[in-house]
Amino acid sequence: xxxxxxxxxxxxxxxxxxxxxxxxxxxxxxxxxxxxxxxxxxxxxxxxxxxxxxxxxxxxxxxxxxxxxxxxxxxxxxxxxxxxxxxxxxxxxxxxxxxxxxxxxxxxxxxxxxxxxxxxxxxxxxxxxxxxxxxxxxxxxxxxxxxxxxxxxxxxxxxxxxxxxxxxxxxxxxxxxxxxxxxxxxxxxxxxxxxxxxxxxxxxxxxxxxxxxxxxxxxxxxxxxxxxxxxxxxxxxxxxxxxxxxxxxxxxxxxxxxxxxxxxxxxxxxxxxxxxxxxxxxxxxxxxxxxxxxxxxxxxxxxxxxxxxxxxxxxxxxxxxxxxxxxxxxxxxxxxxxxxxxxxxxxxxxxxxxxxxxxxxxxxxxxxxxxxxxxxxxxxxxxxxxxxxxxxxxxxxxxxxxxxxxxxxxxxxxxxxxxxxxxxxxxxxxxxxxxxxxxxxxxxxxxxxx
Ligand SMILES: Cc1cc2nc3c(=O)[nH]c(=O)nc-3n(C[C@H](O)[C@H](O)[C@H](O)COP(=O)(O)OP(=O)(O)OC[C@H]3O[C@@H](n4cnc5c(N)ncnc54)[C@H](O)[C@@H]3O)c2cc1C
Numbered sequence: 071x072x073x074x075x076x077x078x079x080x081x082x083x084x085x086x087x088x089x090x091x092x093x094x095x096x097x098x099x100x101x102x103x104x105x106x107x108x109x110x111x112x113x114x115x116x117x118x119x120x121x122x123x124x125x126x127x128x129x130x131x132x133x134x135x136x137x138x139x140x141x142x143x144x145x146x147x148x149x150x151x152x153x154x155x156x157x158x159x160x161x162x163x164x165x166x167x168x169x170x171x172x173x174x175x176x177x178x179x180x181x182x183x184x185x186x187x188x189x190x191x192x193x194x195x196x197x198x199x200x201x202x203x204x205x206x207x208x209x210x211x212x213x214x215x216x217x218x219x220x221x222x223x224x225x226x227x228x229x230x231x232x233x234x235x236x237x238x239x240x241x242x243x244x245x246x247x248x249x250x251x252x253x254x255x256x257x258x259x260x261x262x263x264x265x266x267x268x269x270x271x272x273x274x275x276x277x278x279x280x281x282x283x284x285x286x287x288x289x290x291x292x293x294x295x296x297x298x299x300x301x302x303x304x305x306x307x308x309x310x311x312x313x314x315x316x317x318x319x320x321x322x323x324x325x326x327x328x329x330x331x332x333x334x335x336x337x338x339x340x341x342x343x344x345x346x347x348x349x350x351x352x353x354x355x356x357x358x359x360x361x362x363x364x365x366x367x368x369x370x371x372x373x374x375x376x377x378x379x380x381x382x383x384x385x386x387x388x389x390x391x392x393x394x395x396x397x398x399x400x401x402x403x404x405x406x407x408x409x410x411x412x413x414x415x416x417x418x419x420x421x422x423x424x425x426x427x428x429x430x431x432x433x434x435x436x437x438x439x440x441x442x443x444x445x446x447x448x449x450x451x452x453x454x455x456x457x458x459x460x461x462x463x464x465x466x467x468x469x470x471x472x473x474x475x476x477x478x479x480x481x482x483x484x485x486x487x488x489x490x491x492x493x494x495x496x497x498x499x500x501x502x503x504x505x506x507x508x509x510x511x512x513x514x515x516x517x518x519x520x
Contacts, residue, residue, distance in 0.1 A: 079241040084187065087187070102200065114182075130492055131407075134403070150309035162290075164293045166295045205227055242385070264457065268369060272316060275357065315336075320452055330361050374431045387412070443466075472512050
């Protein structure tokens with residue numbers, strides 16, 4: 071048996087589906103084991119409750135989706151997703167100023183996460199050597215101690231029966247509550263983990279807004295200005311002429327019990343935003359859903375790449391490796407970039423599965439590192455955040471604040487910042503001469519902003 075006979079993927083979320091697409095090119099057979107029922111449409115599901123909340127797809131994610139599923143952007147749109155101009159149709163209040171809006175010739179697709187995932191699912195179904203087994207919950211990983219190899223999984227199905235399945239490669243794409251934690255504990259394997267306590271709470275609800283002749287945006291972001299403001303919000307158009315409103319609170323500033331009492335409690339929460347734009351839209355809006363709450367007490371990045379005795383035959387991807395602060399809208403795009411990395415390693419053809427596994431964990435650490443650093447630089451503006459601080463934090467925070475403020479008036483700076491935020495350019499691109507010059511001039515003449 072060649073070692074590319076069968077791959078099993080634990081979890082059929084975003085990372086699981088992306089991985090299945092990639093592995094289908096080089097494995098004879100790919101099986102996804104998903105604990106949830108099959109999606110019957112673009113409807114939120116139990117296993118991925120974060121799907122009730124705004125899920126932005128960044129340019130890097132959009133590009134990667136096209137690489138892996140050619141034509142999917144067009145399908146998103148024909149299924150009802152909204153195609154917008156990324157810089158003209160986005161109204162963004164950030165660090166106390168509105169970003170400069172202009173026609174930047176780049177587009178963004180707005181849709182709910184269930185809508186995105188359901189469209190992906192239709193593409194996965196078309197791949198002949200990928201099978202998804204729904205209502206299959208993986209209970210544990212099977213480990214051969216002598217070889218230090220993961221060779222299979224034990225699953226239980228919804229009718230209570232148990233089975234074991236073996237494969238050449240097992241992929242953990244089971245999300246933030248990753249199934250492999252239990253295995254690491256059992257093997258006494260310490261995974262060096264970067265962690266920060268952020269006390270973040272998400273609260274969301276869908277609405278239908280009354281028609282308006284003056285509404286000139288498709289998505290509006292009202293970010294809190296840290297450290298004093300802790301609550302922010304977004305209102306975004308999605309499919310079916312609906313809007314999703316997501317309110318976020320850092321540092322345990324939102325009490326779940328208060329916001330789920332009734333429809334009015336959501337409106338009361340919206341009134342606590344730094345600007346009244348969102349509440350003004352909601353006063354005459356029709357409520358279309360219950361209020362959903364999702365808590366992210368901490369974010370973490372497991373340094374799988376640093377573990378010496380990491381078992382063979384196991385690859386970890388998506389939120390199972392790194393749950394980043396979701397406010398920056400990067401999680402799905404990181405999963406896409408990871409999947410494309412895996413594709414490149416497999417396409418090479420020179421590496422066997424074990425070498426791919428090792429190289430993959432190293433490569434994705436390089437990919438995550440600058441993003442993690444960028445996010446933590448912002449999260450650490452709140453004094454209550456705990457965890458390892460990034461090096462040069464104060465200067466990084468000073469510099470990025472200048473970038474945020476300049477994005478209100480300088481198209482040049484905002485365009486570069488948009489590319490970094492969308493993960494198509496590294497944060498170091500903001501250190502280019504032209505940008506740095508503007509930052510320094512701003513530093514000299516507008517000291518009071520810093
Ligand atoms: C509140 C919130 C808002 C977010 N907003 C954004 C955003 O705006 N933009 C963005 O790009 N990202 C966002 N994210 C991040 C995004 O949701 C994830 O990064 C992305 O879904 C990739 O996750 P994943 O596939 O690794 O995990 P998930 O999507 O969580 O999928 C994990 C899957 O594994 C299944 N599973 C779990 N355990 C088992 C088991 N034992 N056996 C079988 N199946 C199992 C689950 O049912 C689920 O289907 C947000 C996250 C949160 C929490």
